[in-house]
Amino acid sequence: MKPALPFREAVLAFVRRIPKGRLASYGQIALMAGFPRRPRQVGMILKGLPENTELPWHRVVNTHGYVPSKGRWWGAQVQIARLRKEGIEVDELGNLDLERYRWEGVPLKLSRKAESIFTSGER
DNA sequence: ATGATGACATCTT
């Protein structure tokens, strides 16, 4: 069996912190977890979550403001339903108003230039 | 080890 990596733990911890009725992007989560270049891995972690998880994974969308793959993904409909349950308006394609519901207090996204600052540890 | 894949993001047309 593989040991639980800190990356995974950090991601899960942040996802759990997303306030109800708010949204965060994959890139945002990866960034806050300390890995600005790994939004896709965030998705992989969420994919591996158990069905009965307490984590609000449905509050994680992409920066374009819609549910991943516009509903082509097998669980997109589930995610959309759960978002609506929290009072977030979402259409059948998974489109939503990210600016309206985004998680307050954290940057929405990061430019490449700003990323280099993060990775190099300089300022 | 190499190549393909993916619940993404950013850049260029």
Added chain:
DNA sequence: AAAGATGCCATCA
């Protein structure tokens, strides 16, 4: 604004 191409990197075959 919308669509295609490129970049990233862990997981899988």
